[in-house]
Amino acid sequence: MEFAFSPEAPVAVPVVDTDAHFAVRRVYCVGRNYAAHAREMGFDPDREPPFFFCKPADAVVPVAYGESLEIRYPSQTENYHYEAELVAVIGKGGADIPVVDALDHVWGYAVGLDMTRRDLQMKMREMGRPWEIGKAFDRSAPIGPIHKASEVGHFEKGEIWLTVNGVTKQKSDVAHLIWSVAETVADLSKFFRLEPGDVIYTGTPEGVGAVKKGDTIAVGVENLGELSVDIT
Template sequence: MPDPVFPPRPVPLVPVTTGGAFPVARIFCVGRNYAAHAAEMGHAVDREAPFYFTKSAHAVLLSGEDMPYPPRTADLHHEMELVVAIGGEARAISEGDALGVVFGYGCGLDMTRRDLQAAAKEKRRPWDTGKDFKNAAILGPLTPASAIEDITQATIELQVNGEVRQSATIADMVWSIPEIIADLSTLYTLMPGDLIMTGTPAGVGPVVAGDTLSGTIDGLSPVSTRIA
């Protein structure tokens, strides 16, 4: 194999609460997975199949670091989400076996250039510029699944400048974690290092420079950032 013509980008590493770090390969995101959020965005929930988009691994920003306000937008939005970290291979896996490939869970922020996303939707174009950009996936430390009794009963919440903006329970998701993994594994072979951001509750909204964001899910390490 020839030597690379320039050094490859480093693989983003997310801390694990019990030690070590999780190397991020791919980031899959579930759209419209809370009915109230779908409604606030003007959409009905489609129970035929989950809806996905992706973020690059190099969109990762670790919790606690500042997020510079991104370019080409005047409407940056927060979306608080449960992150599922994959630790095994899954291809066309059953719902019954799906949790067996989960390494752990974490808190995440799917940051969105809403004006660019809205323009893409209007023209029926992909959402890439609205969703996949530097620092658009802010991730807290991952907690191994073995340390979590029942993540579905956890409360998910986001505060901006100390004020609650989003609050729901994981049980409110339209598509459960096993359903998402089983369906996604029919489209891709899921591999260790993959992350799934499972959708956001209602209450999304804009943030500006100087705002502080703090997201929590019961039993997990929080995620936080300041918009710089």
Template sequence: MSQTQYLFTPPPVYSLPVRGLQARYPVNRIFCVGRNYHAHAVEMGVPVDKANAQPFYFTKAASTLVESGATVPYPTGTSNYHHEMELVVAIGAPGFRVTESDAASLIYGYAAGLDMTRRDLQLVAREQGRPWDLGKDFELSAVCAEIVPIGELDILGSGAIRLEVNGEPRQSADLSQLIWSIPELIADLSKFYHLQPGDLIYTGTPEGVGAVKPGDRLAGHIDRVGGIALTIGAAE
């Protein structure tokens, strides 16, 4: 059998460690939920009324993934680089048009994540009605800790989520404050995509997002899920 030849080396499989296992979780797609905590929506100047709204999403390429504990350079093109602490849902089974009651069957596990954002570029795009790609989908912008298999966690409906920068509290909330719950998000997203094992869903960030600078050390934690760490390096 002939072996396929490529003009250049194909990109690697991006993956994350799994707690208690040697095998790693291969990442397929990264979906991110926008404005999923009321207080954060307000601080962004776009309050959300769930009765008259639907969840909305943006994506990051799997190549933007970086593991917890890394040092990442301050990104180019921005002077307002923000942290966004989030619960990440790792999908472990295929699903299309699933119901909220069946959502748990798609979940492999959870992780703590950081949706790093070039806020100035995002806001310019928002004001001009353009896509957010330059502000959101850039290199080393999807930080994620190890995947914790669902086990006895089931659907996480509550639990503290917090982030410190250089030891100073920045973000603090509870997963019960999510506007759209995990089952609601999985059911809604599966209306538009055939969800697959390896898909990650960043479920939104609480209030308290803010700028970081070179030398800053970020440390976050989600109850029953675990922690995440990131150091901001010098600009390239």
């Protein structure tokens, strides 16, 4: 097959303790999946059905352990926010997946950041328009190395945290997810056929806030390590 332009190589996230990489296909994000975060954003945290938004695959930026990724402060915003997340990755495709089978489709987990141009997101929300310019911009989804679920297990609980310049800003537990990983996978598969390479950012706890140039973000999940990002 001949292409008008050479296609880009897929985004490849390293797999812990192997030479393998996980090729990213699609990126799904769950909105307001911790009750306390829903409250701080001005919403009632009742257990309404989950909702999803997407980022492009090339928004994902792998961050190696022991290194700090440099990310430039993005354009068109004056309110650039961090959101710490547990990330689940899909290794087995399927649609209309029952909750009891959903974790069979989860191949691994990683630490992630959903970086957000909050002022643009809020402006679009007020206008009833899509969030893309607030959420789906370049390098908005840093991610740590992927751990196989067969080695670390699945996450019904586990501490999740984020610091800025060494000061704790977010601290919670995956047990506080409104919709568990299994429930999220099952619900998402009603609307999209999931395939190997799909990445799911499962939501952020309370404590989101703004960063500025010169700040260093560290985000971690229990048993998955910690990644670091420098805002330049």
